[in-house]
Amino acid sequence: MTTSPAPQEGQPILFTGGIVVTLDDAHTVLRDADVLVIDGKIAAVGHAIEAPENAFVIDASGGIVMPGMIDTHRHMWQTAMRAYGADWTLSQYFVWYYLQHGAKFRPQDIWAGNTLSALDAIESGITTTVDWSHGLQSVEHGEAAHDALVTSPGRYVLGFGNIFAGPWEWAADPAYKRLVSAARDDSRLFGTQLAFDVTGDPAFPERTAFEVARELGIPVTTHAGVWxxxxxxxxxxxxDNGFMDEKTVYVHAATLENDSYQRIAATGGSVSLSTESEQSAGQGYPPSHALREHGIPVSLSVDTSVWFSSDLFTAMRTTLGADRSWEHTKAHETGATITHSHLRAEHVLDWATRGGAKALGRDDVVGSVEVGKLADLVLVKNDASPAMFPILNAYGHLAMQTTRGDVHTVLVGGEVKKFEGQLVGVDLARARAAIDDTVDHLQETMGVDVWAGEMNPEIPATKVLDNPYMYTEYRSATTHDAFETEAPASIRE
Incomplete structure (x- = not known):
């Protein structure tokens, strides 16, 4: 229960006496410092800032003030099935969502998933989220996704996609283009993208979707390097066709060769790492080591809470663990010992905040605690937790010790969305009712037995090694070649 009133809308806010992790260019960390918010922006950062008349003062002592985190890839529509696929492989996910159940989502189910996911993000200190919305199989589904985002707390980039049709079909459809154009022009959104994948078909049928994105002046985000x-x-x-640039966000990028990493680096693109997903699902080993080697900018993302944790504290932790595990394992193979960790807690915190801002081209307004930027701020403070003291290394504490339960206050544009550990102005009952309706619909549509069984769905034999996407008949030889040359004979037979 909230024990004191939250700040009023438009009221100046002053955080006092906290550790301020700015993530500015110098990565300045200030102790016993203050942050002043006026008219939705950061007005001052420093020591002994005088509170304006009528300011709401938040005691940040014993806590950390940091930028709001930015998730650059989340399938928000799937949140109604949180943890349903906890034991899935990537192939099972493809069977369940791409080939079977995903097509049964109604527009109201998209709305329910997006609404719940938005609250989930804000509650964990994520102030900006890319809705990688690849279940928008109709204009009505797209409208539902759009409505959920603009009526939810937080900032959202709507990435339009449709796994049930070829991107050259839905992207060029006049009604769909009008939908995307309307979202692009809606100031309540933080941006728009087209979200689709490139199969590798030499005919390059995805060209049309790239051309639509260029015509509309919006970026493309794509799942790349997925086994x-x-x-x-x-x-x-x-x-080769001129569709790689600095606005392109490549998700996962886990099974690429050096040539591909060099192309991404040369064209200025960035990679969204979903480390927990890559570790568990099978896209490939999380490639932070390769991205670091090639100087490719990185952001972090959740992917989907059908499987994984839905907060970026976990993403930071798993990214550090995966990178260090890779380094140690490779060193041990040659009899060497790693004596210095190349990836630091400071780096993954940057990726979770400013890295996301840069990926979205919005580093000028969000991603760091600097005067003039929008006041998207998070106070991590939990006086009731023995895990919150002592704070000796602020970066390490955030990356290794903190959980979403330690998020005390969240501001978005200076407006309080969470205070003293509780969401503010949120109708959880409405969200719960919408989610319950979606779950009931899916269970009734599939049947209770199928619903229960599909937590571990059967895999069609013809799909195990093939590209699983429904929208193309193209099949890659990549996995087949590897299977024939590398797999033991007992397995191949």
């Missing part, structure tokens, strides 16, 4: 689905052929096609 058995997208590979180096897709990157080469994008590069």
């Amino acid at each position: 058995g689905a997208t590979n180096d052929d897709g990157i080469k096609l994008m590069y």
Whole structure:
């Protein structure tokens, strides 16, 4: 229960006496410092700032003030099935969502998933989220996704996608283009993208979707380097046809060769790492080591809470663990010992905040605690937790010790969305009712037995090694070749 009133709308807010992790260019960390918010922006950062008349003062002592986190890839529509696929492989996910159940989502189910996911993000200190919304199989589904985002607390980039049709079909459809154009022009959104994948088909049918994105002046985000689905052929096609640039966000990028990483680096693109997903699902080993080697900008993302944790504290932690595990394992293979960790807590915190801002081209307004930027701020403070003291290394504490339960206050544009550990002005009952309706609909549509069984769905034999996307007949030889040359004979037979 909130024990004191939250600040009023438009009221100046002053955080006092906290550790301020700015994530500015110098990565300045200030102790016993203050942050002043006026008219939705950061007005001052420093020591002993005088509170304006009528300011609401928040005691940040014993806590950390940091930028709001930015998630650059989340399938928000799937949140109604939180943890349903906890034991899935990537192939099972493809069977369940791409080939079976995802098509049964109604527009109101998209709305319910987006609404719940938005609250989930804000509650954990994520102030900006990219809705990688690849379940928008009709204009009505798109309208529902749009409505959920603009009526939810937080900032959202709507990435339009449709896994049930070819991107050259839905992207060029006049009604769909009008939908995307309307979202692009809606100031309540933080941006728009087209979200689709490139199969590697040498005919390059995805060209039309790239051309639509260019016509509308919006970026493309794509799942790249996903084992058995997208590979180096897709990157080469994008590069050869002039569709790679600094606004392109490549998700996962886990099974690419150096040539592809070099193309991404040369064209200025960035990669959204979903480390917990890559570790568990099978896209490939989380490639932070390769991205670091090639100087490719990085942001972090959740992917989907059908499987994984839905907060970026976990994403930071798993990214550090995966990178360090890779380094140690490779060193041990040659008899060497790693004596210095190349990836630091400071780096992953940057990726979770400013890295996301840069990926979205919005580093000028969000991503760091600097005067003039929008007041998207998070206070991590939990006086009731023994895990919150002592704070000796602020970066390490945020990356290794903190959980979403330690998020005390969240501001978005200076407006309080969470205070003293509780969401503010949120109708959880409405969200719960919408989610319950979606779950009931899906269970009734599939049947209770199928619903229960599909937590571990059967895999069609013809789909195990093939590209699983429904919208193309193209099949890549990549996994087949590897299977024939590398798999033990007992398995191949």
